[in-house]
Amino acid sequence: MTLLNKLQNHNVQPAALILLVGLLLVLLPHFSHLPIWLSFVTTALILWRACYELQLCKIPNKLVLFLLTIMLLTGIVFSYHTLIGRNAGSAMLLGLLCLKLFEIKSFRDVSIIINLSLFSIVINFLFNQSIPVAFTMLLALIFLFTALISFQHDYKALTKTTPIPLNLIRVNEKQHFRLAFKMLSQAVPFAIVLFILFPRVNGPLWGLPEDAFSAKTGLSDKMSPGRISQLSNNTAVAFRVKFNSAIPLPGKLYWRGPVMWDFDGYNWTAPSNERLALSNFEFTGLGQKTDYTVTLQPHNNFWIFALDLPSTLPERTRLSANMQLLSLSPIQKLKRYNLSSYTRYILPTYTHISNDRYLKLPSSTSTLSKSRLLMNDLTDSKNPKNTIRNVLKYFSTQDFYYSRQPPLLYNDPIDEFLFETKRGYCEHYASSFTILMRIAGIPARIVTGYQGGEINPLDNYMTVRQSDAHAWSEVYLEDRGWVRVDPTAAIPPGNIENTDDALRLNSNLKKPSHLFKSSWLSKQMKQMRFAWDAVNNRWNQWILGYDNKRQKSLFAAIGIPEITWQGLSQLLFSILGVLTVLLAFIVFSNQSKQKNIIQKTYFKFLKKMKKRGLSKSLSEGADDFCCRAIIQLPEQQLAIKHITLLYQQLRYKQYDEERLTLFKKNIKEF
């Protein structure tokens, strides 16, 4: 007979159900990355066990369990092609954990399940560190703790091997929950102190599996038609910006990312060896410098985003020949960096520019025939600026549309786009514009990145989302150097299908009332979105982004400018010690709190009596004191008698809220 069977006989199955709920909560966030079949299997196993607890079905025998295990492992190998690494490893652990549910023979098994569930909570944070997941895990923690307490209690009550602590006798599940909650709340101050003071090191504490950082969405170092438009509905945050000086005009908010110039007829790429080309260069900044701090979400690539063009380099970064900021190591966790940029600038001109790189066209001669014909008309060989103007005019007058769902393009994407579909997203325009420039003999390249951003009025952070991803062109003019041209901006506002895009692309656009009349509901929704975003930002800035720099600046703010990790450790342990003593004091004084309230109130009465010249000796009973007092203060004998009676009843008969209130009131009025 298993322990749970025994427990059932004692009507204590709630403990097992609480454990199952806790386990389900732990699994919930995992479903986002587990294969669908495994999500179903684990849920089904938990439900199976729950049905067994409710005596609705039987549990599988050993052979079935064995077969299930083999099938599970085979399935995982099929899904991941391995059993190790972050993804496959956690999938295996979770699957086996759910199978372990059918192998409960002793309290030891229960404690293994609970401990592995607690470990799975930590695994969750390898995948997702957002607020909802954190809260779900907190809830799971409470459930698991309650289950542990309940099992411990039932187990002790059953085996009677150890004396049961007094506070565990005769408690129900509700009290177990309360105890778990209480114990966890007592741990909160310790967690906070550990979080703030635990010495932070640069880089991860331990090596995570290689696949731990895969599958982040965002820009890539390749651009092809459809690459960026697939981000257009992705509202995930790319990075947040805090401006320390005036916020640049919306039309100047170009966040520079990967630069590409190699075109094979379909894809734009940047040969990776080009990254190391240049480490410093000069340009002339015009106007006001913009200072800002960027908090970049991890994307597992090297590039970091800066406003066109950065004039300072953050630590551990460098600038590529294409004026793109690059980190020395991939961004695998939240990164914060300070930057200064000039949104108006003049780049230096070069005596020599590698024309074969920036003028290169796809080798295939069968493509681009119509484009070449078009450029014969539009090129002004004497003044490249006129050529640019002509092409932009062509875009604005020839009925081009800006669309989030552009038609697919096949063999000759540029020609197909320019002369057939005429509907495209930014990458279509940037790429065709660049090619047209190259046909006209003007060096040109593609810059990808983000454009715009939304200021959250609640905390004044600018949020740049994946949907703000953008691509534009840069052309080289001999007298001006590289100049940014955003062909998408040439599209007439009326031809932009999505109103959000229209707003983003045309900062000067007046809101046509019929288009942007927002309902009360949508305003509220927007407000809520801002609030949620602000909360998320705080979470990122202070919880996830709390690194040794933040730690140092925090200590600098309270007057300890240079703190070593030894100093931190000393501070940590002394505060923990003080906390322990404090907590112990609170806990022990709480135990006699009821009594204390009565006593404290009665002491107030005694104080008042002392003022009247009567003091009670320690060994004198309240009644004797009352008799003595009445003789001295006969005019107040009723009140004194009443207070004494209430005191005696409260303290020696029964504690009673109502009576206590009356008691307090009487003494106050005395």
Added chain:
Amino acid sequence: MNIKSHSNQLKEIINSANTIILGKEHKLRLALTCILAKGHLLIEDLPGVGKTTLAHTFAQLLGLQFSRIQFTSDMLPADVLGISIFEQNESQFTFHPGPIFNNVLLADEINRATPKTQSALLEAMEEQQVTLDGKTRELPQPFFVIATQNPSEQIGTFPLPESQLDRFLMSISLGYPDAQAERQLLISDDRREALNNLASCLNENELKDMQDQVQHITTSDALLDYVQALISYSRESGLYEYGLSPRAGLALLHVSKAWAMLNERDYVIPEDVQAVLPSVVRHRLQPIDPDAPQAIDALLKDVAIP
């Protein structure tokens, strides 16, 4: 819990007893408390202060049978317990019960008897039964012994050992009446006659009922703290030869409950404990310094009420 219904009867008992034994209301209440707590009472006092009258009064008021044994040094256990005598007419032994087979027994001058007789009585008191000639006989219920003891420094006494004194729940001394009571005593009629005319206020069942109710008097944690503080003081202060035994602690608590009931309360307050404490511990605590008459009072004065 019908404390109130009993309280009138208890009041009546005290009032009636007051008319017989003058000016000793506190002592009368203590004696009644002892009866309610199902304990035996030891009265330690000089002859002629009203010990016998007290015992008789309560027997009368509670509607109980009463008998009295005057202990002497040549008394045998059979004189207390009874004896089997061979009846020639019936050719068999017949048991003649001794004076102990009564509800209220006044054992006068118990320390004049030899230890053998003393222990016969005390065993019967403890076990509420008598075993003679291999046959166990139950004593009538309720059974209540009031023993008197002459001050032990008098000649011809066999002082009771501590272990036997412990069998008495309470011990009191009556003391001389005050001047006013004395005067009234002198001018009034014969007490004995008035005693015989006294109407009983209770019957056996009502008394048993009250005795059972004492168990249900509430004692809070705070009160138990106080009782424990008193006990540990008696053990640790160094004022006494021995500290109070656990039985003494139980006795103290039980008597306090009875006292609370007598005072029409269904919960015990520290004053109850203080009121009964001297009579509960007097015969149990031996001060190290015999010349310190305040040794018992120290318990009341030095132990703070928590």
